[in-house]
Amino acid sequence: MKLQFNTKLQPLQDALAKCDKGALFCVKGQSELAMPRIEVSDVGVLSFPVTQDQLKKMVERATRAPYGKGTETITDLNVRRVWQIQNADINISGEQFNVFFNAAIKHIKDTMGLAGETVTAELYKMLIYDKGGFFLPHRDSEKAANMFGTLVLSLPCSHRGGDxxxxxxxxxxxxSLENDTVSSIKWTAFFADCRHEVKPVTEGNRVCLVYNLMRSGGHKLILSSDSGELITNEFNKLFCVRKAKKVYRPKVVDDEDDDDDAVAARKVHDDDEDDDEDAKVLKKAKTSPTTTTSTKIEGDKENDDDGDDDDNDEDIDAEFNLEGAKDRMEKIVYTLQHVYSMANFTLESLKGNDAVLARALLAISDKAQIKIGLAFIHLKEEGGYSNEYGGPEYYNPEAELTLEYVKDIETDEDMDLDEDMTVEESEILPKGRLDNIKPYEEEAEEATGNEGGTYEKLYRHSALVIWSTAYTGVFTMVENPDVVFQMWDDELEEMGGIDANPRATLELFFNMLVCLNKLQKSPQQLESILAILGENSSNRYLPKLISLAIQSYGPQFSGRLHGDILIEILLDPSLRSMTPDTVSKTITLLLRYAPPGGVVDLWCKMLEVPNPPEHLSTLQLHMVHQLKDKIFILEQCDKLIQALNTHAMFAQERQKLVDMTCAKATAIMNIEMAKGTFPSSLKEIERLLGLVATGVAPSYVSLPRLKELFKMVVQGSPPDLHIMIMRTPYLMASPRWSVSSQFIQTG
Structure with missing residues (x-):
């Protein structure tokens, strides 16, 4: 099935292609050497070329080689026809052979993307193909931990075929492993997941030694500055990350195996830089609570205790922008070349270009602010099916892609993600990798009656999953809110408390909110967030922290649930950052994001504050003027009017504010009456009339006003005989003034 490629990913694909070291999935060679001494039990020391007498004895000593099918081991000469001798019956020695063997292993490392790793080979068995011997297409099972491939040595023994x-x-x-020589060995090595086939031997016998190739260690990869910068820039564009200001330094992943020359070369380079800038010193960057990147500052210039005075509001708003975080790509899924089993899918088991790519990404992961996982893409394809015209036909396909078995590539630990994390076609790289994969399961149903036929195909493919940590930091891919808040506590403790490093606190808080914004939100989460903010004692970024919380959780705000703690923060005289201006801006932001009812309840609570600061009355007046355009429920108008009529702070502007709120209430009443049914509107008018009669009606409800509403309701539908008949019982049951000649005529 062909997927739609996102052309925006093409520049990143091109940049990643520069990391391709040209790793091959198989290599081959031939070497002339003094042949080793190979002794086979019950056969003796082999001669080269192997003699017919020795071949006969080896076959007598051998057994038929089986093949694996799932969990079974099967011997079937229709699938595999070859003799085998176990490694315990073989003894090999020879100094020149060891030199040849070590050179072959080095060549395998260099050409198959395994440089920097330890590669070893373990003799598995000897195979003897006689005339007609073959092995149908198959993949080798990985018979031991860290096995990645197979090495085949073809010994001198004349034969034809068997390619x-x-x-x-x-x-x-x-x-071709045909070997008519006396003193040379032909060899080939390939990854275990490569599908391969031995064609029939047409003449003679082929004798070969088969080795399991093992690997260990070697996460090291030093990426050039140009390549690293190019890839990082492309990630920044896709993940909407502002260009980093720090100087790029290549990262060495697991550099314990680094050779001394490379270390020395980097040291000389670093020393040269230091000589050129000896007036500068290195200081750990405070832009992240988890960063290990160094940044340069003037040697004699010391920042204040929190090191944040150079920040201005515009820079902070631009860097910590929740709206920008919404528009970014969440992840990129890079499908791998090789096939991996669920049981053996780790960084260490990656092969060829897959290994090169993964280690290149790890090398720039800090600089590019990315987190890398291993996963399987599960693709479910459904559509129409027909088998009427000479063969099956599949049409109108639809695909559903999800991620399965996701784990951290560095720790090999499972990630606590949704079981069915959706993958979009626009997130998949490289172009065309999944177009021709084969399903591991398929099912089709023929058409029945009036229903057409349908089919379902299931596919699975290994992939690297790349997330940006620029916006979520340590919270990247955390899916549980409880875990998020626990991580906040843990990170804060490690930082030394919420006030220890205000800039780092701001970044950590921003990361947490971006993570929480993807999850199901609740008022209880906002309660926890406000409790966090209430722990601040001197944080200069507190207004920004509050604004981020409101932008994220405004819709969950409840004045009754959250009002007390928010008021305590806003009006705390010990918090220098909460000036009258910042408090006013915070309330304006709350009016933009929070439900009006929640803000009305907050406003009412603020009226109850004992010994209020001087600026509170101005703030309350400001809130009333803004609320009149926000509220659309009469109950909220009633709360405002009652408070305006009873609190002394509104004495000078009381009538103006009450009239303004009453006008808003009247407009809301008109809208509600226009939307209501004829019976419900009359019932509401009767209810309000009862309030007028008892003297408890809101100030915006009066008898003349109710008459206007009644007239509006009666005239709300076109004059139709059927409608008039339906209205009559309600009109007859209405108050006396509603059936006066004036209103009957209007109906």
């Missing part, structure tokens, strides 16, 4: 066809990722290589 080895090795296929991988749409490419195929044909290796």
């Amino acid at each position: 080895l066809f090795i296929a991988h990722s749409g490419k195929q290589v044909v290796v």
Whole structure:
């Protein structure tokens, strides 16, 4: 099935292609050497070329080689026809052979993307193909931990045919292992997941030694500055990250195996930089609570205790912008070349270009602010099916893509994610990798009656998943709110408290909110967030922290649930950052994001504050003027009017404010009456009339006003006989003034 490629990913694909070291999925060679001493039990020391007498004895000593099918081991000469001798019955020695063997292993490392790793080979068995011997297409099972491939040595023994066809990722290589020599060895190595086939031997016998290739260690990769910068910039564009200001330094992943020359070269380079800038010193950057990147500052200039005075509001708003975080791509899913089992899918098990790519990404992960995971893409394809015209036909396909078995590539620990994390086609790289994969399960149903046929195909493919940590930091891919708040506490404790590093607190808080914004929100979460903000004692970024909380959780705000703690923060005289101006801006932001009813309840609570600060009355007046355009419920108008009529702070502007609020209430009444049904509107008019009669009606409700509403309701529908008949019982049951000649005529 062909997926739609997101052309915006093309520049990143091109940049990542520069990391491709040209790693091959198979290599081959031939070496002339003094042949080793190979002794086989019950056969003796082999001669080269192997003699017919020795071949006969080896076959007598051998057993038929089986093959694996799922969890079964099967011997079937229709699938595999070859003799095997176990490694315990073979003894190999020879100094020149060891030199040859070590050189072959080094070549395998250098050409198959394994540089920096420790590669070893373990003899598995000897295979003897006689005339007609073959092995149908298959993949080798990974028979031991850290096994990644197979090495085959073809010993001198005259034969024809038996070519080895090795296929991988749409490419195929044909290796001839015919060896008519006396003193040379032909060899080939390939990754275990490569599909390969041994064609029938047409003449003579082929004798070969088969080794399991093992790997260990070697997470190291030093990426050039140019390549690292190019890839980082492309990630920044896709993840909407502002260009980093720090100087790029290549990261060495697991550099314990680094060679001394490389370390020395980097040291010389660093020393040269220091000589050029000896007036500067290195100081740990405070822009992140988890950063290990160094940044340069003037040697004699010391920042204040929190190191944040150079920040201005515009820079802070631009850097910590929740709206910008919404528009970014969440992840990129890079499908891998090789096939991996669920049981053996780790950083150490990655092969060829997959390994090169993964280690290149790890090398720039800090600089590019990315987190990398291993996962399987699960693709479910459904559509129409027909088998009427000479073969099956599949049409109108629809695909559903999800991620399964996601784990951290560095720790190999499972990530606590949704079981079915959706993958969008626009997130998948590289172009065309999944177009020709084969389903591991498929099912089709023929058409029945009036219903057409349907089909379902299931696919699975290994992938790297790349998330940006620029907006979520340590909270990247955390899916549980309880875990988020626990991580906040843990990170804050490690930082030394909420006031220890205000700039780091701001970044951590921003990261937490971006993470929480993807999850199901609740008023209880906002309660926890406000409790966090209430712990501040001197944080200069407190107004920004509050504004971020309101932008994220404004819709969950309740004046009754959250009002007390918010008022305590806004009016705390010990918080220098909460000036009258910042408090006013905070309330304006709350009016923009929070439900009006929640703000009305907050306003009422603020009226009850004992010994209020001088600016509170101005703030209350400001809130009333803003609320009149926000509220659309009469109950909220009633609360405002009652408070305006009873609190002394509104004495000078009381009538103006009450009239303004009454006008808003009248407009709301008109809207509600216009939307209501004829019976419900009359019932509401009767209710209000009762309030007028008992003297408890709101000031915006009067008998003349009710008459106007009645007239509006009666005239609300076109004059139709059927409608008039339906109205009559309600009119007859209405108050006396409603059936006067004036209103009957209007109906």
